[in-house]
Amino acid sequence: MRSFSILFDAIVFGTILLALYAVFMYVPGERQMGAVQRIFYFHVPAAMTAFLAYAFVFIASIQYLRTKEVRWDMVARISAELGVLFSIIVLMTGPLWAKPIWGVYWRWEPRLTSMLITFTMYVAYLMLRSYSTSSQEGTSRIAAVMGIIAFINVPFVYFSVQLWAPEQQLHPRSVELEPQMVHARYICTVAVMIFFLYLLKRRLEQEKFALRLERLRTLIGNPS
Amino acid sequence: MSFAADSITILQKDLRIEWRRKERLTPMVFFVLLVLLVFNFSFELGGPSVRNIGAGVLWSAFVFASLLGLNRTFAVERHNDTMDALRLAPVSGASLFAGKVAGNFLFLAAVELIGLPIFALFFNLAPGLYLLPLGVVLFLGSICLAAVGTFFAAVSDQSRLQDLMLPLLVIPVVVPALISCVEATDLVLAQSGLAMGTFKWVPGLWRHMQMLVVYAVVFMTISLMLFDYVIEE
Numbered sequence: 001m002r003s004f005s006i007l008f009d010a011i012v013f014g015t016i017l018l019a020l021y022a023v024f025m026y027v028p029g030e031r032q033m034g035a036v037q038r039i040f041y042f043h044v045p046a047a048m049t050a051f052l053a054y055a056f057v058f059i060a061s062i063q064y065l066r067t068k069e070v071r072w073d074m075v076a077r078i079s080a081e082l083g084v085l086f087s088i089i090v091l092m093t094g095p096l097w098a099k100p101i102w103g104v105y106w107r108w109e110p111r112l113t114s115m116l117i118t119f120t121m122y123v124a125y126l127m128l129r130s131y132s133t134s135s136q137e138g139t140s141r142i143a144a145v146m147g148i149i150a151f152i153n154v155p156f157v158y159f160s161v162q163l164w165a166p167e168q169q170l171h172p173r174s175v176e177l178e179p180q181m182v183h184a185r186y187i188c189t190v191a192v193m194i195f196f197l198y199l200l201k202r203r204l205e206q207e208k209f210a211l212r213l214e215r216l217r218t219l220i221g222n223p224s
Numbered sequence: 225m226s227f228a229a230d231s232i233t234i235l236q237k238d239l240r241i242e243w244r245r246k247e248r249l250t251p252m253v254f255f256v257l258l259v260l261l262v263f264n265f266s267f268e269l270g271g272p273s274v275r276n277i278g279a280g281v282l283w284s285a286f287v288f289a290s291l292l293g294l295n296r297t298f299a300v301e302r303h304n305d306t307m308d309a310l311r312l313a314p315v316s317g318a319s320l321f322a323g324k325v326a327g328n329f330l331f332l333a334a335v336e337l338i339g340l341p342i343f344a345l346f347f348n349l350a351p352g353l354y355l356l357p358l359g360v361v362l363f364l365g366s367i368c369l370a371a372v373g374t375f376f377a378a379v380s381d382q383s384r385l386q387d388l389m390l391p392l393l394v395i396p397v398v399v400p401a402l403i404s405c406v407e408a409t410d411l412v413l414a415q416s417g418l419a420m421g422t423f424k425w426v427p428g429l430w431r432h433m434q435m436l437v438v439y440a441v442v443f444m445t446i447s448l449m450l451f452d453y454v455i456e457e
Contacts, residue, residue, distance in 0.1 A: 065453060117396055117399050120395075120396040121396040124392045124393050124396055127385075127392060128379065128383060128389065128393065131383045131384040131385045131389060132382060132383055132384070133383060133384050134382045138382060138456075141453050141454075141456065142379055142382055142454060144453070145379065145450045145453050145454055146393070148446070149375075149397060149446060150397070152442070152446060153397050153400065156439060156442075157399060157400050159400070160399070160400035160401075160403045160404060160435060161400075161403065163404065163407070163431060163432070163435060164403045164407060
């Protein structure tokens, strides 16, 4: 188990180094946009990873309601935290890229708007957990319900925002990329997703320790 | 008892409480009036502005007022310690939910029926047949708001923040429906220049109404499925 853990750490470190090399050394500069276009290699993978994390929340929430096993609840909560984290990365790298290209930091453009609305749903999910008065089990159950509803709402958000302002669409629907750019995009997507799994794994370990500590404390009669 | 009969019993109970205490409808209607009053200071209400900002103002007033009323859905049970009685009652969670949604829908519809003339008065909106589709939009929008709102009222009731938590949960989730409500209302109000007796169907309305129907059906279904988990103790 321990050697697997070290191997995984090494893989994460390696892929991130490889991704950085690909973005800053391997890929040619974009002709029109210049250096700022390199944000793309973090921006798009972060967006994909955020939705991967939200899908994790959805699946773990369903599993929790079915099995009532604490570990599913942990996976749901940590995935939501990480989903929000990666959404923040998307929402911050977006404006940095948008300013030189679109001329403004923010446009109420369909994809940007949907990302923001999705982000607010999962922040609400985390707040629901923090401010709950229910027991541990009750909190997990209510949160699981919200985790399911939020994910089902994602396609609605996308569709309705398209309906609202289709003429505002600024994100390209498909892009022609140089072969090197395609390679770099794949490497970065894999690197960011592996990084997400790494963070998930570490947070899970941390939570398990916290749970064990709590049990030990109850055992010796010191519940603080 | 059947699902429908149970739901109607719950609805009757809530309506009776409201009839005796009048603690939901009156504050909600008054709140709509206050929101319109406040908007008046930021925007020039009346005249052509109804076509630019009317839909946004109208729906902001309705959504805020509805959140006020939705908060009472389960708070009234908590204050009277009757939530356990409802859990023990031989009714399913789904019929409890359906009854509460029906109640909230009626309150919202009443607020809209009273609020719309006030809005029309402040905006100098001429009455006419062109407003007919607005009725459908308000009907569908209220169903969506009542379904999502009732569900999250039960959820936020288990939060320390209670009243504060409800808007944080409802607004992001209901945004897709709200967008269609505002856009459709916008399309209707854009015709306010028409003569009183003329009616013209706006083609764009159809898409928004479809969106609202799909949203309402999907959310009612999911909520009915998940509501038992929310009230479980």
